[in-house]
Amino acid sequence: MYKKITQKIVEELEKIVGRENLTIDSEKMVDYSHDEFSLPDIARMPELVIKPKKTEEVAEIMRLANKEKIPVTPRGGATGLCGGCVPSCGGVVLSLEGMNRFIEVDRENQMAVVEAGVTLMDFYETVEEAGLFFPPHPGEESAMIGGVIATNAGGARAVKYGVIRNYVRGLEVVLPSGDIVQLGGKLMKSSTGYSLLNLIIGSEGTLGIITKATIQLMHSPQVTRSLIIPYENLENAIETVPFLIKQRILPLAVEFVPREVIQITEEFLKKKWPCSLGNTYLLIILDASNEEEMGRLSEAVAEVCMEKGALDVFVADSPKKQKQVLDIRSKIYEAIKANVLEVLDIVIPRAEIARHVKIVRDVSQKYGIWLPTYGHAADGNVHTHIMAARFEKGNIIPLSEDEWKSKFEKVREELYRDCKSRGGMISGEHGIGIVKKSYLPYVLDEEIIVLMKGIKNLFDPKNILNPGKIFD
Ligand SMILES: Cc1cc2nc3c(=O)[nH]c(=O)nc-3n(C[C@H](O)[C@H](O)[C@H](O)COP(=O)(O)OP(=O)(O)OC[C@H]3O[C@@H](n4cnc5c(N)ncnc54)[C@H](O)[C@@H]3O)c2cc1C
Structure with a gap:
């Protein structure tokens, strides 16, 4: 289907970007053959890796790839969890890492203009130095702006401030033809034709390559505080969340975390979680405009939680204590990663989480497989980790390859079936990539998939841009 990269093509590409x-x-x-999805079966070596430094270079690469019919896979920080930036048809991996300039912080409009290869870490730092705030916070800060836009990433703060889509005001995009288009701008709104801007957001690098983005910022919250709230059981913890929201309390973030993964992460990091009571925790982060408001808010949260069966309420109010708590939360994945097969990204209506998590527990018992589940309790996004292990009396017991292989698909199938029955979707923030594409027809009607394929065909009739992703 695709042309192989010849010496002549290598030379032409060298002329564009330099040897x-x-x-x-x-x-x-090798590093460009995979992302953070753990199983090696989806990895594939590219024939060539290219790192353009300018939009015009990206455009020239695409013109050549289009003429020669060579697949091109855009790649950001490769922190994706579903194989989105894996060159599954070979060809070129186009890494945006060299396009990492911060072009402007426009204080008057409260917007930043950046190249797609700026990492989240650098983005937060520069925005904070300018006294501003970027609310979305996907959990892995080595992800790049282009990647988080291409996946419409979410993160813990989505409950109050929404996902990446809500903050992207303008994009510069190179189309598969090599044409460069400007979508949106420093505008708060637009009803001018179809929103191609929103079509590119979340398109997983299949419709165009994002080279530049204009991003809305906000004033920083004056005060933040983290509350750690232990419960005897997960159901009570999760059931607390809709009650908080009914009381008109909207935290910056609400995460639920079982004690077992906290203990493993404490051990891994040699750091101490501030509380050893209970079997499960709610981690609630609050923001407020002054200390007085924060005091009232914290008291209201504590009251609701204690009413719903919380064992206590621990407060991390100093930056140091907050950092300790957030460090442990953000390193859970790292601590259990060695045995992770897949991180599911199911999203269901908020009120269904407790019932879904009960099914996860039943499936775990039925198959004798560890399914640690934690996530964004207030926005319905549940990350169940399918492990190649059992968990017994505090110990991780690895399963043999034959054993996990015989269980993996069945477990995933049962959890997706439950997700569907609750009106959910198979991805709330990570995207479909390669890993979830066989399940797309499970949750989307055929007419919808046909429309999506029609859009792909319109943008990319030769199917050269990130082929084999989302659908075949
Ligand atoms: C520990 C951990 C925690 C995480 N927490 C979260 C979380 O809280 N919320 C969340 O949403 N995700 C989370 N993720 C997943 C991941 O970080 C996000 O999906 C992130 O948005 C991927 O960005 P990236 O730059 O790494 O993209 P990549 O992995 O490099 O690519 C992802 C997709 O975007 C495409 N792409 C990349 N750059 C461009 C571009 N410039 N133009 C067009 N397409 C492009 C790729 O082709 C691919 O399809 C987490 C991952 C890990 C490992």
């Missing part, structure tokens, strides 16, 4: 920004050395390309 130092391109490699065909397989040792150097």
Whole structure:
């Protein structure tokens, strides 16, 4: 279907980006054959990795790829969890890492203009130095702006402030043809034709390559505080969340975390979680405009939680204590990663979480497989980790390859079936990539998939841009 990359094509690409920004050395390309999805079966070596430094270079690469019919896979920080940036048809991996300039912080409009290869870490730092605030907070800060827009990433703060889509005001995009288009701008609203801007957001690099973005910022919250609230059981913890919202309390973030993964992460990091009561925790982060308001808010949260069966309420109010808590929360994945097969990203209506988590527990018992589940309790996004292990009396017991292979698909199938029965979707924030595409027809009607394929065909009739992702 696709043309192989010849020496002549390598030379043409070298003319575009310079020899130092391109490699065909397989040792150097290994890192570009996978993302954070753990199973090696989806990895694939690219034929060439290219790192353009300017939009015009990206456009020239696409013109050549289009003419020669060579697949191109855009790649950001490769922190994706579903194989989105894996070059599944070979060809070129186009890494945005060299396009990492911060172009402007426009204080008057409260917007930042950046290249797609700026990492979240650098983005937060520069925005904070300017006294502003970027509310979405996807959990892995080595992700890049282009990648988080291409996946419409979410994160813990989505409950109060929404996902990446809510903050993208303008995009510069290189189309598969090599044309460069400007979508949106420093505008708060627009009803001018179809929103191609919103079509590109979440399109997982299949419709165009994002090279630049204009992003809405906000004033920083004056005061933040983290509450750690232990419960005897997960059901009570999760059931608290709709009650908080009914009381008109909207935290910055609400996460539920079982004690077992906290203990493993404490051990892994040699750090201490501030509370050892109970079997499960709610981690509630509050923001407020002054200390007085924060005091009232914290008291109201504590009251609702204690009414719903909380054992106590621990407060992390100093920046140091908050950092300790958030460090442990953000490193859970790292601590259990060695045995993770897949991180599911099911999203269901908020009120269904407790019932879904009960099913997760039943499936875990039925198959004898550890399914640690934690996530964004207030926005319905549940991350169940399918593990190649059992968990017994505080110990992780690895399963043999034959054993986990015989269980993996069945477990995933049962959990997706439950997700569907509750009106859910198979991805709340990570995207479909390669890993989830066989389940797309499970939750989307055929007419919808046909429309999506029609859109892909319109943008990319030769199917050269990130082929094999979302659907075949
Ligand atoms: C520990 C951990 C925690 C995480 N927490 C969260 C979380 O809280 N919320 C969340 O939403 N996700 C989370 N993720 C998943 C991941 O970080 C996000 O999906 C992130 O948005 C991916 O960005 P990236 O730059 O790494 O993209 P990649 O992994 O490089 O690519 C992802 C997709 O975007 C496309 N792409 C990348 N750059 C561009 C571009 N410039 N133009 C067009 N397409 C492009 C790729 O082709 C691919 O399809 C987490 C991952 C890990 C490992």
